[in-house]
Amino acid sequence: MLRLGIIGCGKVTTMFHLKSIKDVEAVTVTAVADLDRARMEGVRRKAGAERGYTDPKELLADPDVEAVAINTPPRFHEGLVLEAIEAGKHVLCEKPLAQTIEGCRRIGDAQRGAELVVLPVHNYAFTPCLMTAQELIEKGEIGALQGIDIRFDNNLWSYGPKTDFRTKETYGIVEDILPHALSVVQALSDPVSEAKEAEGWRKKYPVLDNFRLAMATGSGVTVRGEMNWTSLIPGFTVKAKGEEGAIHIDLMKAPYGVTVKTDRGRKQIGGMGFGQYLDLIRLKHPAFVGQYEHLVATVGGTEEPRFTVEDEIRMMGVLEEVVKILSEDEKREQT
CATH class of the missing domain: 3.30.360.10 (Dihydrodipicolinate Reductase; domain 2)
Structure with a gap:
């Protein structure tokens, strides 16, 4: 059983992650964290987690947490992923892992030799x-x-x-x-x-x-x-x-x-059968279930990561190229 901690108790957690985790028998939510106490308590109850924190550092220091799902706004991703690696936790992080190529490389450097799984969410x-x-x-x-x-x-x-x-x-x-x-x-x-x-x-x-x-x-x-x-x-x-x-x-x-x-x-x-239609209406998408099953398999060593930090670096490069093209196009329109 993979003991999971969730950092970030916003919409992506309540709408997608929690519903999918319930269908993965090999994962149990041990702890949750959010800066907003009311949001944190709401997710803690829904997930059946034993503990809730308003400081992510406390969750990362929890010895019962083996892996963390980082579901915060992107500007917090890089710092939290690096702190999770330092704390010895496997990581599943909403995209992007970091907001720059350099940030992704720092994560890759930290992961190297740590023998920890770091997966970007590409559900x-x-x-x-x-x-x-x-x-x-x-x-x-x-x-x-x-x-x-x-x-x-x-x-x-x-x-x-x-x-x-x-x-x-x-x-x-x-x-x-x-x-x-x-x-x-x-x-x-x-x-x-x-x-x-x-x-x-x-x-x-x-x-x-x-x-x-x-x-x-x-x-x-x-x-x-x-x-x-x-x-x-x-x-x-x-x-x-x-x-x-x-x-x-x-x-x-x-x-x-x-x-x-x-x-x-x-x-x-x-x-799709009737039950699968109902799942979609309830926003239970099979992709998130597959993402968590993959997390369990990679942590257990039975699967190789489908997307690596190197893949994320490559994707970040494409994102930066697209933003540059869009920015230059807007500047031309304004002149």
């Missing part, structure tokens, strides 16, 4: 339909992969975050959403190595809340994406295009189903 990479699509591509179902089209629709208002860090930064949407796309591309093909184009605009918020971009992986697969915070209905659709056909998935609304279209015809693989 959509554990969605059943994505793993099915990955298997089909590897088997050559659609021929050689040539391109990936991604659309990520989110409704930030309906999500109702407890903190406003996303809309404090001009390009906060890039840090918030783009890692989801990068992790999915890496799972289907290979890591994105270059950002080629980017265009952003404001629709509802005082900061950028929509953007589109073009990227390429190291092997030359073309990636095009459009992402936003302003859609009425959320969705995360991916189209993988090969020489002989295409694979379509929606990781958010249809996490078990895959549609394959080739010259040989159209076929549907997988689907």
Whole structure:
């Protein structure tokens, strides 16, 4: 049994993490921490944790805690991950691990030799339909992969975050959403190595809340994406295009189903039963369950990390490239 401590008791913890942890028998929440006592106590009760702290340092000093889930706003990630490593705890941290390449490298340096697992949360990479699509591509179902089209629709208002860090930064949407796309591309093909184009605009918020971009992986697969915070209905659709056909998935609304279209015809693989529909309505997404099962397996030594600190450094480099392109584009428009 992996004894988990949770740092950060906001919306991502209550909406996603706690619901998924209940379905992973090998994980028990031992302690929680949040600067806000009321939030901390609420999550402590929901999780059935024995102890709650208003200082994360106290949780990290708790000898009964083996691993920590860091679910705070991003500006706290690097410091908390480094403190957790120093305290001898395995780490599962919401993306990004740090807000700079240098910060990610500091985490990598600290992890090296510590014999501790440090995993960034890239939950959509554990969605059943994505793993099915990955298997089909590897088997050559659609021929050689040539391109990936991604659309990520989110409704930030309906999500109702407890903190406003996303809309404090001009390009906060890039840090918030783009890692989801990068992790999915890496799972289907290979890591994105270059950002080629980017265009952003404001629709509802005082900061950028929509953007589109073009990227390429190291092997030359073309990636095009459009992402936003302003859609009425959320969705995360991916189209993988090969020489002989295409694979379509929606990781958010249809996490078990895959549609394959080739010259040989159209076929549907997988689907959802009534119980799985109910789980989605209750915001119990299978990807978070898979993320925690992976944490247990990596700590136990039966699986290698699907995403490493080195992967996070590479992704941070792409994020910085995209922000640079968007910033330069805005400057040109203002002159």
